[in-house]
Amino acid sequence: MSDFPGERRxxxxxxxxxxxxxxxxxxxxHQRLIDISVAGISTDQPDVWDAQYNEPFTLIIDAGRYGILELHAYLQHVxxxxxxFAVQHVDSKNVDPLxxxxxxxxxxxxxLEADIDKLDKT
Known part of the structure; x- marks a missing residue:
């Protein structure tokens, strides 16, 4: 499922x-999405990356015909x-487009539906 050894999705x-x-x-x-789930996102790493690792991020994804997704996340690994990134919360306006x-x-x-159901419980 993953290209990275030891990952447990x-x-x-x-x-x-x-x-x-x-x-x-x-x-x-400005980055590129690599993969996405209801609880996590992987992106490429920009050449200059001077972020504060312990502070939250907002990820804005242009999902084409599904609109713009705005997800709040914390960096988990580089x-x-x-x-x-671990998505901390998917609000109601982003669940259906996601x-x-x-x-x-x-x-x-x-x-996927089981994953969406897990969101409601977190």
Whole structure:
């Protein structure tokens, strides 16, 4: 499921190449999405990366016909030229667009619905 040894994913992930704007305070980095789940996002790492690792990020994803997703996350790891973020909360206005985007890219729609159900409990 993952290209990184030792990773234990709890949610279905989809590899999707989309633009992501990563914001923290007054800083903005323009990156590319590598993969996404209801609880996590991986992006490429920009050449200049001077973020505060213990502070929250806002990730703005242009999901095309599904609109703009705005997710709040914390950085979990930096490795092999990529950044891994844990999504802390998906608000109600982002759940349906996220579901629609992921449903086109995951192989198991039942697993995706179970993932969405887990969101309601967190």
């Amino acid at each position: 709890q949610f279905s992930r989809a590899k999707i190449d989309l633009p992501v704007e990563v914001q923290q305070g007054g800083s903005v980095w 490795e092999a030229g990529r950044l891994g 579901r629609a985007l992921l449903s086109e890219h995951v192989s198991d729609p039942l697993a």
